[in-house]
Amino acid sequence: MLRGLTTVSFFADDMSAARAWYSGLLGVEPYFVRPVQGEPAYLEFRIGDHQHELGIIDRRFAPHAQPDQAGGAVVYWHVDDVRAAFERLLSLGATVHEEPVERGPGFVTASVVDPFGNVLGVMYNRHYLDVLASRTGA
Structure with missing residues (x-):
C-alpha cells in the first residue's frame, strides 16, 4: 500500500x-x-x-490548528554524521528536540525544532545505506 x-x-x-x-x-x-x-x-x-x-x-493554509509545542511524528532524514548534522542545525538557530542517541549498532537518531516550530529528524541508518547500495550496485 x-x-x-x-x-x-x-x-x-x-x-x-x-x-x-x-x-x-x-x-x-x-x-x-x-x-x-x-x-x-x-x-x-x-x-x-x-x-x-x-x-x-x-x-x-494549515489544515488543522497547529499545536503550541513541537511534537507528533518525527521524519528522519539520513545523514552520514548525526553529531555533525545536529551541531550544524543548532548553529543555524534550531533548538534541541532530542540529543543524538544510539538506538543500536548502525542506528543513531537526533532531532531539532527548526525556527518555525517543525521537528526535523536526522538519522544514521545502515538499512538506508544497504538499500541505496542495492539500487546503485555500490
Missing part, C-alpha cells in the same frame, strides 16, 4: 525567513514556489539520494 515518501510538509509563519533558512541549510533554492496574492504560499525543495520533496507551507 505505501510505496514511498513523496513529500514532507512543514509549516511556517514567515515564508521569506523559512525560504532563506532552508535554502542555507540545504544549499539549494526551492525548485518550485507557488505564490498566493504575490507572496509565496508554498515552497518545495528536492533533496537527497532519491530527490524526496520537502515542502514549506504558509501556516495560514
